[in-house]
Amino acid sequence: MKVTFPHLGTMHIFCKAIAETAGIDYVVPPKTSKRTLTLGVKNSNECICLPFKVILGNFIEALELGADTIVMVGSGPPCRLGLYDLVQKVIIEDLGLPYRWLTIPPRLDWPALVKNREETKELKKELTFKNIATFPYALWIGWKKMVACERLEKLALRVRAREIVTGRTEKMLRRALGGLDEAKTGEAIQRATIEGERILGSVDQDGGHEPLRVAIVGELYTVMDPQINRGVERKLGEMGVEVTRTSWFSSHIMRSLGVGRENRNERLRYYQASLQYLGYDVGAECNVSIGEAIVRAKDGYDGIVHLMPFACMPETTASGILDRVGRDLGLPVLTLILDEQENEGRIITLLEAFVDMLTWRRQEFH
Amino acid sequence: MKRVGIPKALLYYRFSPLWSTFFRELGFEVVTSDPGGRGFLGHQPISYFEDSCLPMKLLVSHCLDLAEKVDVLFLPRLISIHRKYIMCPKFRGAPDIIKLAAGRETEVIDESFDSRLGSNPWGSFSRAVGKRLGLRWGEVRAASRGAHSVQEGFERDLAKRINGLPIRDLFALEVPTPETHGHPGDLNIAFIGHPYNLYDVDVGKDVLGMAKKFGCRIRIADSLGGHEIESKASGLSKEIYWSSGREIVGAALAFLARDDIDGVVFLSSFKCGIDALLQEYLKRVFKVQPAGTMPFLTLSLDEHTTVQGLATRLEAFVEICKDGRPRGPRT
Numbered sequence: 001m002k003v004t005f006p007h008l009g010t011m012h013i014f015c016k017a018i019a020e021t022a023g024i025d026y027v028v029p030p031k032t033s034k035r036t037l038t039l040g041v042k043n044s045n046e047c048i049c050l051p052f053k054v055i056l057g058n059f060i061e062a063l064e065l066g067a068d069t070i071v072m073v074g075s076g077p078p079c080r081l082g083l084y085d086l087v088q089k090v091i092i093e094d095l096g097l098p099y100r101w102l103t104i105p106p107r108l109d110w111p112a113l114v115k116n117r118e119e120t121k122e123l124k125k126e127l128t129f130k131n132i133a134t135f136p137y138a139l140w141i142g143w144k145k146m147v148a149c150e151r152l153e154k155l156a157l158r159v160r161a162r163e164i165v166t167g168r169t170e171k172m173l174r175r176a177l178g179g180l181d182e183a184k185t186g187e188a189i190q191r192a193t194i195e196g197e198r199i200l201g202s203v204d205q206d207g208g209h210e211p212l213r214v215a216i217v218g219e220l221y222t223v224m225d226p227q228i229n230r231g232v233e234r235k236l237g238e239m240g241v242e243v244t245r246t247s248w249f250s251s252h253i254m255r256s257l258g259v260g261r262e263n264r265n266e267r268l269r270y271y272q273a274s275l276q277y278l279g280y281d282v283g284a285e286c287n288v289s290i291g292e293a294i295v296r297a298k299d300g301y302d303g304i305v306h307l308m309p310f311a312c313m314p315e316t317t318a319s320g321i322l323d324r325v326g327r328d329l330g331l332p333v334l335t336l337i338l339d340e341q342e343n344e345g346r347i348i349t350l351l352e353a354f355v356d357m358l359t360w361r362r363q364e365f366h
Numbered sequence: 367m368k369r370v371g372i373p374k375a376l377l378y379y380r381f382s383p384l385w386s387t388f389f390r391e392l393g394f395e396v397v398t399s400d401p402g403g404r405g406f407l408g409h410q411p412i413s414y415f416e417d418s419c420l421p422m423k424l425l426v427s428h429c430l431d432l433a434e435k436v437d438v439l440f441l442p443r444l445i446s447i448h449r450k451y452i453m454c455p456k457f458r459g460a461p462d463i464i465k466l467a468a469g470r471e472t473e474v475i476d477e478s479f480d481s482r483l484g485s486n487p488w489g490s491f492s493r494a495v496g497k498r499l500g501l502r503w504g505e506v507r508a509a510s511r512g513a514h515s516v517q518e519g520f521e522r523d524l525a526k527r528i529n530g531l532p533i534r535d536l537f538a539l540e541v542p543t544p545e546t547h548g549h550p551g552d553l554n555i556a557f558i559g560h561p562y563n564l565y566d567v568d569v570g571k572d573v574l575g576m577a578k579k580f581g582c583r584i585r586i587a588d589s590l591g592g593h594e595i596e597s598k599a600s601g602l603s604k605e606i607y608w609s610s611g612r613e614i615v616g617a618a619l620a621f622l623a624r625d626d627i628d629g630v631v632f633l634s635s636f637k638c639g640i641d642a643l644l645q646e647y648l649k650r651v652f653k654v655q656p657a658g659t660m661p662f663l664t665l666s667l668d669e670h671t672t673v674q675g676l677a678t679r680l681e682a683f684v685e686i687c688k689d690g691r692p693r694g695p696r697t
Contacts, residue, residue, distance in 0.1 A: 047642035077607040078455040080639050086604040087643055090650045277466070280443055280478065282458045313639040317459035320416025324466050337417070 001025060001126045003102075004067035006055040007032050009224040010153070011249065013181050014145040015071075021138035021184075022131050029062035032227040036061055037340050043091050049080060050309035050339055051221040054228060056088055063097045069123065074103040074112070078283040079314055082106075106256055144186055148193040150248050152176050155200050157244070160237030161211035164204045170234055172199050211242040212358050215296045217289040218307035219315050222338055223247045229307055229338060230347050236305070239355045244301075246270075246292060247285070270295055277321050286314035293325050293333065302358045303332040305351075310339035332358060368499075369395045370475075371436030373428035376421055376457070377444060379561040382537045384517035385440065388492065391509035392501060397436050399428040403534035405567040406431075407669060415467040419637040420569055420668050421562045422456055422463075429464045438473045439464070442491070445480040448609035452482075454640055475499075488514060525589035533572045536565060552583040553687050556621040558614050559633035559641070563667060570633055571673045573665065573680065577631075580684045585627060587617035594620045611640045618648050622660055629661035629687035631680075636668035661686050 002025040005015045012028050019026035030036070032054055039060045040053030059070055072088075075081040085103060092099050102119050105112030124132075152173065160169040176196030183192040214236055222229050224247055236243050246266065254260035255267065270291030271281070277294075281287055293304045306322055308315035319335045326333035334354045336347065370389045372378060378385070378398075386396045400406060406427055415426045429439060441464055444457045461476035468474075477494045481487040489510060496506030516539070523543040527536055530544035555577055563569050564586070574584055587595060599606060599616030606612045614632070621627045632648060634641035645664055652662040663683045665676060 045642055045646055047637055047639070048646060049639070052643075077452050078458075080643050083604060083606060083643055086602060086606070087647045089603065090647055090654075094650045094654060278459055278462045279476065280445070280458045280462075283455045286455070286459070311637045311639060311642065314455045316416060316418050316637075317456055317463065320418070320463055321459070321466065 001069055001123065002027050002067045003069045003071050004029055004059070004062035005071045006058045007225065007227065008221065009226065009249070010146075010149040010177065013149055013177065014142040014249075016181070017145045018138045018142035021141045022135045024127070024131055027062050027065050027067035029058040029067075030065070032058065032225075041340050043095065047311045049312050050228060051219075052080070052084055052088075053340060054225075055084065056091065059088065059092065059099075060095070060097065063092070063099055068098065069100045069102060071102045071104065074106045076106050079312075081284075108257075141186065141189070144189050145180060145183070146249050148180055148189055148196075149177060150250055151193060152180070152196045152200065155197060157233070157237060158242060159200050159203050159205060160234070161240055161242040162205040162207070162209050163238075164206050166238050168203050169200065169237070172203055175199055209240065211240055212302040212355065212362065213300070214241050214243055214303045214305055214358070215292060215301050216243055216245040216247075216305045216307060217285070217292045218305075218318075219285055219309060219312050220247045220252060222307040222309055224249075228309075229336070230342060230344050232305060232307065232336065232347065232351065235348060235351050236355070239351065241355055241358075244296075246288070277325060278317075282314050282317055284314040286318040289315065289318045290321055290325060293322055293331065294329065297325075297329040297331040301331075302362060303334065303354065305354070306333055306335040308335070308337055310337050332361070368438065369397050369436040371397045371399070371429075371432035371439045373425055373432055373439070373441065374399050375425040375428045375566070376460075376562050377447075379537070379565040380447075381517065383520040383539055384488075384513050387516045387539070388509050388513035389440070391512050392496075392499075392505065397432065399432045403567065407568045412669065413467065415463060417637075418456060419635040421560070421566065421635055421638075422460070423669075424566070424568055425460060426464065426467050430468055433468045433472050438475055439468075440475045442495075443476050443478045445478055446482045446609065447479065448481055448612075450482065451607050451609035451612055454608060454610070454638075521588060525586055528574060528584050528586060529578070533565060533567060533575055549581075552581060553628045553684065554585055554626055555582040555684070555687065556585040556617070556627050556630045557633065558587055558617050558621070558630065560610055560614075560635070560638070563633040563635055569635060569667050571667075571671060571676050573631075573633065573676055576673075576677055576680055577684070580681060582684060585621070587613050590617060590620050598623070606644075608640050611644050614641075615644055615648065619651070622652065627660065629663065629683060631663045631665065631683065633665050633667060636666050 003019055004027045007029060016026060016028055036057035037053060040057035043056060044053055072085055074085065085101060089101060100123065102123065103115065105116055156169055156173040163169045176199045179195055180189065180192040183189045216223055216233060223245055226234065233243050251263050254263050267288060270288045273294040274287040274291035277290055278287055289306060296304060306319060308319060322333050322335065334350065336350065372385055389396050406412060406424060412423060412427045413430055414423060429441065432439060441461050443461050444453050446452045461474055465472065465474055475495055475498065477491060477498065479487060479491045484490050492506055492510035493503065496503060526546055527543050530546040531541060535541045557564055557574060564574060577584060595613060595616035598619040599612040606615055618630055621630050632645060634645050649664065652659055661683060663679065665679065
C-alpha cells in the first residue's frame with residue numbers, strides 16, 4: 001500500500017510525517033507545476049473550480065509514480081468540495097488508473113464512521129499491527145509539525161514585511177521548514193522550531209519601517225496554497241506589507257472538530273459582523289470573508305485582498321457584497337479571481353498598484 | 367391594494383403557480399417582470415451586480431425592473447426545497463444581493479424557506495410571510511392551501527403542457543392544459559437541467575420549442591416518478607446534497623436505463639457550479655456505460671448563446687438520435 005495526498009501549502013510536511021512515523025509507504029505528489037494544472041484542466045471542464053483541477057492533477061501525477069491509495073479530506077454541503085471525490089473517482093476510473101480511495105470524515109458522526117469502516121475494510125488487511133498501534137502517536141507528531149510550520153510561517157509574515165534584502169526571509173523560511181521536515185521525534189520538532197525561529201530572526205530588518213497592514217480573506221484553498229495564488233502572500237510581504245490571514249490548517253481542523261474556544265469565538269465574531277450585509281449563513285468561507293473585512297476595517301487595517309477561484313459558488317456571492325462593504329467603510333478591497341490561465345504578471349501588476357494606492361492613502365491621512 | 371412583484375427568474379419557473387395564487391388569493395395585485403415574455407436580452411440592458419451565472423444576473427435585472435413598479439418584492443430566501451437536501455449557496459445570498467443592488471429602501475419579502483425544518487415547510491413559510499404583511503392567520507392558511515393545490519395540479523400537468531403549449535403560455539394558469547397525442551415517428555428526447563435553464567427564454571432560448579419543431583417529443587424529469595429519480599440518485603458512492611443536482615443526475619441515469627428514450631440533452635448555465643461538476647460526472651458515466659451508450663448533448667448557456675448556434679447543435683444531435691442508439695461503447 002502506498003498512500004498519497006493532495007498538495008496544500010505546507011500540508012505535505014506533516015502528512016509525510018504521519019505516514020513516516022506510522023511506517024506506511026507514501027508518495028508525495030510532485031510539486032504543483034504547469035503539468036499538474038494541465039492534467040487537471042484536460043480532465044475536467046472550464047467551470048469547475050481551480051482546487052478541483054489542481055487536486056486531480058496531483059492525484060494523477062502521484063498515481064503515475066506508483067501510489068495506489070488516495071487519502072482525501074471529505075467535506076460537506078453546500079460547497080462543491082464535498083462532491084470532489086464522487087467526480088474525481090469517475091474521472092480517474094475513466095483514465096484507466098487503478099486506485100483506492102480513503103476519505104477522512106469531515107465530522108465525526110455515524111454515516112461518516114460507517115462509510116469510513118467500509119473504505120478501510122480492505123486497507124486494514126495490508127496494515128501490520130505496528131502500523132495501527134503507532135498511528136495515534138503518528139497523528140500527534142503530525143499535529144505537532146503542523147503547529148510548528150504555522151508558527152514559523154506566521155513569524156515569516158512579520159519578518160518579511162520589514163526585511164532589508166528582498167527575498168531573504170523566503171530563503172530562510174525554506175531552510176527553517178526544511179529543518180522541521182527532517183525532525184522525527186517530538187523533541188526534535190521542538191528543537192527545529194526554536195532553530196527555525198532563530199534563523200528567521202537573523203534576517204536583517206528595518207526597525208523603523210511601519211508596514212501597511214493587509215488581511216487576506218477568501219476561499220481557503222486559494223488563500224493557503226502559494227502555488228495556486230502565485231505567492232500573493234509572499235509578493236505582498238516583499239512589497240513591505242504585513243499580511244494577516246485567519247485560514248490555517250489548525251483553525252480549520254479545530255473548527256470541524258468543534259474544539260478551541262478562541263478560534264470559535266473569532267469565527268463567530270466575523271459571522272456576526274457579516275450579518276448586516278448577508279442575512280444568512282451562506283456556507284464555506286463566504287460570511288467569514290465579509291465579516292473579517294468589516295472587523296479588520298474597524299481594527300485599522302489598510303486593505304483587504306480577497307482571493308477566490310473562478311466560479312467558486314459561495315465566494316461569488318461574497319465578492320459582490322465585499323465590493324459594497326469596501327465602499328461603505330472606505331476600505332480598499334482587491335478581489336483576485338484565479339484560474340488556470342493566470343499569469344504572474346497580472347497579479348504582480350495588480351498587487352503593485354494596490355500597494356501604491358494604499359501607501360498614498362496612508363500619506364494623505366497622516 | 368398592495369402590489370407584489372415576483373421576478374420571472376430562477377425558481378419562478380418552478381413555483382410561480384404557488385406564489386402567484388397565494389398572493390392573488392390574499393387580495394394582492396401580482397406583478398411579474400417582463401410581462402410580454404419576450405425576454406430581457408436584446409431588449410433591455412442587463413445589470414451586472416456580481417459575476418455570477420446568467421440566471422443569477424437576470425434575477426438582478428428583473429428585480430431592478432420591478433422595484434419601481436411595485437410596493438414590495440417577493441424573493442424568498444430558498445435554503446432548501448427538499449426534506450433532506452439543499453439549494454445552491456447562491457440562493458441563500460440572493461435577497462441580500464438584491465437589497466444591495468436595488469437600494470435598501472426597497473422592501474423585500476425575504477423569509478427563509480427551509481424544508482429541512484418541520485413537517486409543513488410551506489405552511490410555516492406562508493405563516494411567516496402573512497405575519498410580516500400583517501394578515502390574519504385564517505386568511506393566510508386558506509390562501510396557502512388553495513395555492514398549494516393549484517401548484518400540485520400544475521406539476522401533474524407540466525409534462526403535457528410542455529409538449530402542447532408554446533413556452534410563453536407554459537406558466538399562464540388561465541391557459542388550459544391541452545390534450546396532446548404524439549406521432550408514432552416522434553423521437554423521445556429527454557431534457558434535463560435546472561427549471562430556469564429549460565423554461566427561461568433568456569437562458570435557454572426556447573430550446574424546447576426548437577426541439578418540438580425538429581419532431582421531438584420532450585420528456586422531462588417531472589414525467590418520471592420521484593421514486594425512480596431518487597432510487598438512481600441514492601445509489602451513488604456519495605450523497606449529492608443539492609436537490610437540483612440530485613434531480614439532474616437521478617433523472618439522467620433513469621433516462622439512460624429506459625428503452626423509450628432516444629437521447630438526453632443537458633442544459634447547463636456557464637459558471638453554474640453544480641452543473642459544471644455534475645456535467646463532468648454524467649459525461650463520463652454515459653461514456654463508460656456497459657450496456658451501450660445513449661447520445662448525450664451538453665449545451666452550455668450564457669449571454670452570448672445564440673438561437674442559431676443552439677439550433678445547429680440540436681439539429682445535428684437529432685440526426686444522431688434518428689440513426690438509433692449505437693451498439694457498444696463508443697471510443
